[in-house]
Amino acid sequence: MSLTFNEKLFDDLKDGYRKWKDTVERLFASKPERLARFSTVSDREVKSLYSPADTRDQDFIRDLGFPGEYPFTRGVQPSMYRGRLWTMRMFAGLGSANDTNERFHLLVKEGQTGLSTAFDMPTLMGYDTDSPKARGECGKCGVAIDTLRDMEDLFDGLPIDKITTSMTINPPASVIWAMYVAMAEKRGIDRKIIGGTIQNDMLKEFIAQKTFMCPPKPSVRVIADTVEFGTNEVPRWNTISISGYHIREAGSTAVQELAFTLADGIAYTQAAIDRGLDVDDFAPRFSFFFNSHLDFFEEIAKFRAARRMWAKIMKERFKAKDPRSWWLRFHTQTAGCSLTAQQPYNNVVRTSLQALAAVMGGTQSLHTNSLDEVLAIPTEEAATIALRTQQIIAEESGVTNTIDPLGGSYFVEALTNELEEEAFDIIGKIDDMGGMLAAIEKNYPQQEIADAAYHYQRQIDEKQKTVVGVNKYVTEEDIPVEILEIDEELEKQQIEKTDRIKQERDNKRVNECLERVREACEGDQNVMEPLIEAVKSYATLQEVCDVFRQVFGEYRDPGIY
């Protein structure tokens, strides 16, 4: 059954529209429209009015469908938030494993329903705290992890058999995941029941987030190892969080975020298939991660377009048979880059609107930024307000009473269609280049992002785009906000802790384990089991990552601007 617009009604509409346009034009003759151009933050022009004419070719069953049914435009689950709310999963990490463990406990006590781990720069890049490259960085933007002992301390007292854990880690994701699995097993928790996500998306690192160790090809090989291992050994684990968040934070438009993310997903799907896995065996455990940025409706349309596009890609391009392979399940984070250092309390408002968009767009999981996030790692108070934002949306706003509340909106459906069409065009371009790996080598996504970022900055500087508190409604005095500080002594303490572990462990065993990791890297054996053995012997993160670097080589930033 299709509900299309009949011709007579459409003719009435055309006449009515003409009359209305004339009225409006007469008004603007004496007093012009507020702005020369009305556009989204991505600079997409928006019309003053949308009507049935904009969705006249829409077929409900073909283009929207019911929730939980192909093409999933209205949501991946049949009952969405009526059955279960999204996971409230606050990204957290600071200082030592003990410091972060404390923050984890606080957030769970305040009502979050999933764990999410932020690591410090040395950990993200596969270095130990005592590396000369790590000077001054320990614990500053996340938790410092050098060995399995830190992982054990990090999750102390937390029910990881009942709660899922996300870990934002990329080049050394396999090693950190090995530590998590080892930590669980040491607690008597079987790898078959632990649930969570490793971000593990190196393609977007080369494009946007820029944490790297090894070049693209071997990075993708290791990712394929993790996908294979997850498929066979850790069935409740999302092995990749195919991310658009960072692409957007680096300055891309909404369409670019959508297109590059799904193109990355296509590349990973192909890599796993080339490994010999059946698409229906691993695709249900791919997950996604999007940004929720300033333009409310553009973001909602983006999430809906993403679901429909991925469903089509999985079903038509990769011939997946299992409906779970067609699902685009995603985590969302509100846009860090939209927050301001000036008048920081305004950020609570920004985050609220962005969180609302994510919920109205049907996210499975959500992190809300804190008001002080532009200045430092969030304080407990600021993080709690951010969590309360989600709880208020869930319990008080009423938007969760019905599924896909904006479905059928002329504007939102038109926008969803536009984003899908343009994003598929970009994916086509990337296909013509030979896929995402080739596109990255050609610097295509990197340059697109740099251009979009510069264009947006120019618009702000020329006041074509308003940033409240920064280029409009500026106040002279600084509004004081308490900022969290990381103890400078921590670096020394962490180095001492790791040194003690290095002395106490069986170093002969460590060397044997590292040798086995090397053999796996040099050959085609899956690296995960050797990694688990290595971390159990208390090899450090860097000791293992150095093996990767030695075998696969190191990647250097090409320095494009």
Place this chain on the structure above:
Amino acid sequence: MVHKRRIRVMVAKPGLDGHDRGARIIARAYRDAGFEVVYSGLHQTPEEIVEAAIQEDVDMIGLSSLAGAHRYLFPRTVELLREKGADDIVVCGGGIIPEEDIPALKEVGIKQVFTPGTPLDVIVKWVEDNVKPR
């Protein structure tokens, strides 16, 4: 006839921080303003930055840090320039730098710190007014 040499600026990313959106935008703005620009790329140690700055004969280094390690990285860069006798190179900073950290940075020789939201033309003008070809 005296040829006025163009100002040579290095935009640098010290430490492991990979947030380069701002640094790259500023590099482009400097280029558009007519400066000669050297962009260091990511993951440079202070040692590497200073060596490159001297080799490239720059007049100013702009250090960008958004991951919290500026308290060590920025002063270390100034210290190394002094050791190498190149402390006539002006050093500025930008990124996520809490207001309370700025006095200490200025005390060790960071000439100016550009905090979030500073318009590009304000930064460019500051360089034009405060940085001379060496």
